[in-house]
Amino acid sequence: MRLSDKTAVVFGCNGTIAKAICKKLSQEGCKIVVTDLKKDLAEQLVSEINNAVGIGADVRIEKDVKKVINLALEKFGKIDVAINCSRVALLKETIEFSEKEWDTIVDFNAKSMYLIAKSVLKNMIDNNSGSIIGITSKAAKSGPANFSAYAASMNASIGLLRSLSCEVRNNNIQVNALCPGYIEHEELALGAELTGNKPPDKGIYVQFSPLIDVTNEPEALANLVAYLASDEGRFITGQAYHLCDDDVTYWRNLGLEAEM
Amino acid sequence: MRLKNKTAIITGSGRGMGKAFALALAKEGANVVVSDINLVEVKQVSEEIKKLGCETLAVKADVTSKKEVDDLVQKTLKKFGSIDILVSNAGVSSMEYVVDMPEEKWDFNIDINLKGTFIVTKAVAKEMIKKQTGKIICIASMAGKGGAATQAHYHASKHGVVAYVKSLAMELASSRITVNSVCPGAIKTSMQDREVKWSAEIRGAGATSEEIREELSNFTPLGRIGQPEDVAKVVVFLASDDAAFMTGQAINVTGGQVNTM
Numbered sequence: 454m455r456l457s458d459k460t461a462v463v464f465g466c467n468g469t470i471a472k473a474i475c476k477k478l479s480q481e482g483c484k485i486v487v488t489d490l491k492k493d494l495a496e497q498l499v500s501e502i503n504n505a506v507g508i509g510a511d512v513r514i515e516k517d518v519k520k521v522i523n524l525a526l527e528k529f530g531k532i533d534v535a536i537n538c539s540r541v542a543l544l545k546e547t548i549e550f551s552e553k554e555w556d557t558i559v560d561f562n563a564k565s566m567y568l569i570a571k572s573v574l575k576n577m578i579d580n581n582s583g584s585i586i587g588i589t590s591k592a593a594k595s596g597p598a599n600f601s602a603y604a605a606s607m608n609a610s611i612g613l614l615r616s617l618s619c620e621v622r623n624n625n626i627q628v629n630a631l632c633p634g635y636i637e638h639e640e641l642a643l644g645a646e647l648t649g650n651k652p653p654d655k656g657i658y659v660q661f662s663p664l665i666d667v668t669n670e671p672e673a674l675a676n677l678v679a680y681l682a683s684d685e686g687r688f689i690t691g692q693a694y695h696l697c698d699d700d701v702t703y704w705r706n707l708g709l710e711a712e713m
Numbered sequence: 714m715r716l717k718n719k720t721a722i723i724t725g726s727g728r729g730m731g732k733a734f735a736l737a738l739a740k741e742g743a744n745v746v747v748s749d750i751n752l753v754e755v756k757q758v759s760e761e762i763k764k765l766g767c768e769t770l771a772v773k774a775d776v777t778s779k780k781e782v783d784d785l786v787q788k789t790l791k792k793f794g795s796i797d798i799l800v801s802n803a804g805v806s807s808m809e810y811v812v813d814m815p816e817e818k819w820d821f822n823i824d825i826n827l828k829g830t831f832i833v834t835k836a837v838a839k840e841m842i843k844k845q846t847g848k849i850i851c852i853a854s855m856a857g858k859g860g861a862a863t864q865a866h867y868h869a870s871k872h873g874v875v876a877y878v879k880s881l882a883m884e885l886a887s888s889r890i891t892v893n894s895v896c897p898g899a900i901k902t903s904m905q906d907r908e909v910k911w912s913a914e915i916r917g918a919g920a921t922s923e924e925i926r927e928e929l930s931n932f933t934p935l936g937r938i939g940q941p942e943d944v945a946k947v948v949v950f951l952a953s954d955d956a957a958f959m960t961g962q963a964i965n966v967t968g969g970q971v972n973t974m
Contacts, residue, residue, distance in 0.1 A: 547881055548839050555831055563869060567819050574812045596879020605827060605877035612872025615860025617811055691860060
């Protein structure tokens with residue numbers, strides 16, 4: 454039990470990656486505040502793990518994010534780990550993308566990271582300890598066709614985290630990003646829902662690389678999150694990790710790869 | 714003259730790097746549309762271009778306004794008939810630590826640098842697709858690749874531009890339109906003047922702008938702060954057919970400074 458003295462806040466739990474992370478942290482003894490845009494999703498996950506409380510929050514709204522932080526402090530007294538799993542995607546050509554759709558994707562994926570970091574940092578600085586982890590995407594580095602807002606927002610999140618790692622380097626706070634190699638069905642479904650587009654077919658996901666095993670990647674990612682959340686990961690900051698191969702050219706015609 | 718009879722739009726070209734790009738493209742024979750939020754400045758730059766014997770147009774446009782950007786595109790098409798080159802350059806910066814950063818400052822950097830790039834490139838790409846040719850150059854920054862304290866919002870916006878350009882390049886490749894970004898390092902502009910002053914203030918303890926400037930030079934392997942013209946030469950190259958086989962790239966123009974973590 455590597456995290457039995459730790460408390461984590463996890464934002465966004467609608468995908469398999471977020472669920473795997475929460476389960477792993479719980480197994481390691483971590484106390485968790487689980488949050489999602491849809492309160493019932495957070496509550497459902499809380500019922501499946503130990504030492505967790507659930508709450509609904511919109512990560513695009515500072516008041517909501519602060520509400521989550523306050524709940525964590527009230528329940529557990531401190532926050533050691535903040536993880537942003539808020540991810541939303543929309544498959545669409547850039548020239549067809551509306552300004553409203555752009556704002557939805559960028560705010561949900563990137564502004565969320567700023568609001569979470571800003572809200573959680575005060576407690577971490579006071580404790581001279583903390584780990585902030587953004588679940589972004591390999592798309593941030595590869596830049597796939599028909600996902601320009603997604604790629605831009607995820608790389609924006611990485612840019613923010615890199616700068617932030619410099620700002621808190623003397624506060625014993627690590628700041629890192631992880632870049633999963635595929636977009637989950639849940640991200641595409643939420644993206645369609647929030648922008649009023651047609652929902653994707655059930656089971657659809659978008660794979661970035663031929664070498665990914667989507668059945669194993671959530672657990673692999675969760676293992677790395679647990680490591681970065683633990684005291685073993687103390688010397689790692691300002692990084693953005695792939696958990697897949699590094700073939701950035703594979704999914705040029707990405708729309709064609711969207712199947713399961 | 715590598716760009717004879719080509720028409721170029723440059724956003725944010727009332728001063729600084731954008732102005733240098735406008736003049737450099739004009740010197741290569743391009744028709745240059747000078748655009749910025751300050752109409753007085755775009756008219757002055759346009760006058761300078763006229764003196765070079767080039768065709769030019771001055772248009773006030775705010776890149777965060779789709780309406781003004783559409784107007785910029787239509788005025789360009791009316792006068793010149795096509796858009797061959799777009800330099801999406803308009804940008805802003807500010808400095809504050811994340812813990813003290815008001816939401817308005819996040820929005821200010823993201824809206825102009827990132828969303829502005831989306832609005833301008835989308836509007837111009839539609840016209841370039843009709844012609845099945847074009848060159849789009851987005852000015853990102855060294856901040857698109859690394860990180861620095863007090864500019865998390867700026868770095869986020871420029872990282873966003875770098876990734877956006879890669880995606881857009883993939884989408885427009887079949888229309889033979891190239892899309893690249895340029896990542897300048899420490900370049901002498903009014904934006905840098907402001908940042909140097911803010912840096913000195915943030916550091917306190919009697920730090921001066923001169924000391925900060927000297928540090929910037931020392932951090933640069935080539936030993937000097939860059940000039941807007943250093944970057945303009947790379948922009949001209951990317952706008953020319955010499956760069957016909959380059960797309961989706963993010964080119965550092967940093968005097969050797971590497972800011973990747």
